[in-house]
Amino acid sequence: MSETIKIYRDLAGANDHWAGETRSLLSRHGLTLLNLIGAPGSGKTALLERTAARLQPRVRLGVLEGDIETTRDAERLAALRVPVSQLLTGGACHLEARLVHAALRDLPLENLDLVVVENVGNLVCPAEFDIGEAAKVAVLSVTEGEDKPLKYPLLFREAGAVVITKTDLLPYIPATLEACQAAVRQINSGAPIFPVSVVRGDGLDDWILWLEGHARRSTRHT
Ligand SMILES: Nc1nc2c(ncn2[C@@H]2O[C@H](COP(=O)(O)OP(=O)(O)O)[C@@H](O)[C@H]2O)c(=O)[nH]1
Numbered sequence: 226m227s228e229t230i231k232i233y234r235d236l237a238g239a240n241d242h243w244a245g246e247t248r249s250l251l252s253r254h255g256l257t258l259l260n261l262i263g264a265p266g267s268g269k270t271a272l273l274e275r276t277a278a279r280l281q282p283r284v285r286l287g288v289l290e291g292d293i294e295t296t297r298d299a300e301r302l303a304a305l306r307v308p309v310s311q312l313l314t315g316g317a318c319h320l321e322a323r324l325v326h327a328a329l330r331d332l333p334l335e336n337l338d339l340v341v342v343e344n345v346g347n348l349v350c351p352a353e354f355d356i357g358e359a360a361k362v363a364v365l366s367v368t369e370g371e372d373k374p375l376k377y378p379l380l381f382r383e384a385g386a387v388v389i390t391k392t393d394l395l396p397y398i399p400a401t402l403e404a405c406q407a408a409v410r411q412i413n414s415g416a417p418i419f420p421v422s423v424v425r426g427d428g429l430d431d432w433i434l435w436l437e438g439h440a441r442r443s444t445r446h447t
């Protein structure tokens with residue numbers, strides 16, 4: 226593939242300071258940043274691929290991909306013509322605000338309506354770090370089991386929305402959607418819950434509507 230992927234690594238600093246800098250930068254551009262957090266393999270990148278295809282060109286999505294190694298996820302988004310950079314932690318289990326800020330500055334912010342960061346796959350550490358986001362979005366795949374919100378409550382408590390992925394697999398596993406939803410509700414009574422299947426395309430309409438509510442309004446361009 227001919228796309229050039231920018232890679233960012235090895236930047237750390239006072240986290241709250243850089244989260245604040247990011248909020249100022251985003252507010253100057255009228256942009257919202259969402260922080261997508263879930264276990265490795267929960268379907269975060271697949272959700273972003275499908276989401277980008279649904280949003281573009283109406284809502285122009287930019288993505289920052291957080292991983293420990295490789296540019297594989299950024300390449301998946303670049304293939305869809307999504308402005309994307311890869312953030313590599315080299316081992317750390319979460320993204321810190323300064324690294325996110327540096328990468329964000331290089332995205333074409335004036336040409337974007339919404340930015341999503343896919344955090345490093347992990348249900349614990351990323352929930353503890355503010356990266357300047359407007360909301361954290363927790364991703365829970367049904368195959369992880371419905372007890373995960375109870376076992377990793379911080380992420381689900383902090384989440385402004387919860388996406389329950391891989392609902393097409395429910396017929397093959399003991400977990401039920403109702404049990405997953407009930408576990409999320411035990412921890413977080415208010416956040417919207419979006420059950421989706423990226424493979425079948427089920428449930429995406431409500432998720433897309435929610436994202437559109439966070440996108441820069443086209444009227445602001447005029
Ligand atoms: N059956 C099914 N598989 C999915 C779905 N979403 C993602 N996957 C698969 O789950 C695996 C991990 O997906 P990926 O997006 O790389 O997860 P990430 O590590 O959270 O970014 C891949 O094999 C995907 O094809 C879904 O809705 N249904």
Ligand SMILES: [Mg+2]
Nearest residue numbers: 269270298343
């Ligand atoms: Mg991924």
